[in-house]
Amino acid sequence: MPEGATRLHSAVRGYLDHLTVERGLAANTLLSYRRDLRRYLEFLAGRGIGDLGEVSSEDVAGFVRTLREGDPEHRPLGANSAGRAVVAVRGLHRFALREGLTSHDPAHQVRPPTPPRRLPKAITLEQVEALLAAVGSEDDPRALRDRALLELLYGTGARISEAVGLDVDDLTRLRPDARTGAEVGVVRFRGKGGKERVVPVGRYARAALDAYLVRARPGLAAAGRGTPALFLNARGGRLTRQGAWAVLRAAAERAGLSDVSPHTLRHSFATHLIDGGADVRVVQELLGHASVTTTQVYTLVTVDRLREVYAAAHPRARVSR
Incomplete structure (x- = not known):
């Protein structure tokens, strides 16, 4: 050379x-x-x-x-x-x-191509419920795992790599909320660049995780070598991203949903929060976005939906023919 x-x-x-x-x-x-x-x-x-x-x-x-x-x-x-x-x-x-390897930067003025602005794809709450209901029998340890995984993805907005990277110790034990007295739990995710964030775990995801940890994970763990991973495969090892993707794809097919990806649940989590009145900066923290600009795209989804409802429902919004 x-x-x-x-x-x-x-x-x-x-x-x-x-x-x-x-x-x-x-x-x-x-x-x-x-x-x-x-x-x-x-x-x-x-x-x-x-x-x-x-x-x-x-x-x-x-x-x-x-x-x-x-x-x-x-x-x-x-x-x-x-x-x-x-x-x-x-x-x-x-x-x-x-580093002194060159005396000039020829790429300084070259800008990346501007990508087309695409709104995130989200599914409705009814479709989310259909997806979760399609997981399978609660008597099957893998079905309990799959339900816990999907509930966690939708309930926390986690990236699929963050979910399969969780260890059991990343789940905080439930404790009463000082203000309301209700039991709450949190999960610690390791996001892009090794950044950590703590996200609350809602009661549906919490119940699914409890059922998996008590009734399914011990049996799956018996086939392995004592890994600390939260989500295990049939051999007792850590569930991979590909394995988690297959879980979602199978549930989506049974629910009759097309074009559903792991990021679909993350987008749905954020869109449903914004629809429910959550502040965009709170959603930014929950998603682990470095910039609020990234999160603000979800407000555009909501604005588009408002336009559609307005155009269909308001008597003076309809186009005359």
């Missing part, structure tokens, strides 16, 4: 190490960045560039065009995927400049 190309690959390795150790990025994000930067290096090599110091703004812009248009070896990427790749490339060049 030419010396310049060796320095280039070394810079990428150093940047990824920085993201891992100092920034604490999630493993899935790092995997995506590594894939994006590998493609970037291939693009630069195709232009005969073997050193970061040789890269120009036109080269970076050309890479963005290639992402969007595709090439013989890669299909075109959507705005979100291309945007993530641009963020990775911009971060690499900022890192190289800060």
Whole structure:
């Protein structure tokens, strides 16, 4: 490998190490960045560039065009995927400049493509109830686990990776609320970048978790080696994201629901809270969003629903024919 190309690959390795150790990025994000930067290096090599110091703004812009248009070896990427790749490339060049590996940042002026604004997909409360009712017999330990998992996802707005990453000790024992006297419980999630947040557990999710912990988890745990994981698979190990996804997909099929994903329950949690009058900043904290701007998209869902109701119900809102 030419010396310049060796320095280039070394810079990428150093940047990824920085993201891992100092920034604490999630493993899935790092995997995506590594894939994006590998493609970037291939693009630069195709232009005969073997050193970061040789890269120009036109080269970076050309890479963005290639992402969007595709090439013989890669299909075109959507705005979100291309945007993530641009963020990775911009971060690499900022890192190289800060570490003294280059004297300029050619990616500084290159902006990620603007993704189309898409409102989150949510299902109705009736559909949520149908989904939960479709889990299966309460005599089956796995059905008790599945009910607890789905109740937790909808009742807390957790990401599926956060739910399957829970240990039993992440559930706080129930205690009386100092103000109301009602029993409350909380769960501690580890979100993106290792950030922790504490979310209340409602009575439906709490009841489902209690039933699972008492009547199902001990039997599942007997098949394993004493893992602390909350949700276990049939072999007694930690339930994977793929396994949890399969649980949701099977319940959705039995309930006659299409296009339901783990994030659907998270979106439904947030939308139903906003519909019920919850403050957007409270929802932001519950979801673990770094910025309230991310959460405010749920208020747009509610506004759209209000428009539909108004147009259908108000006598002077109807269009004359």
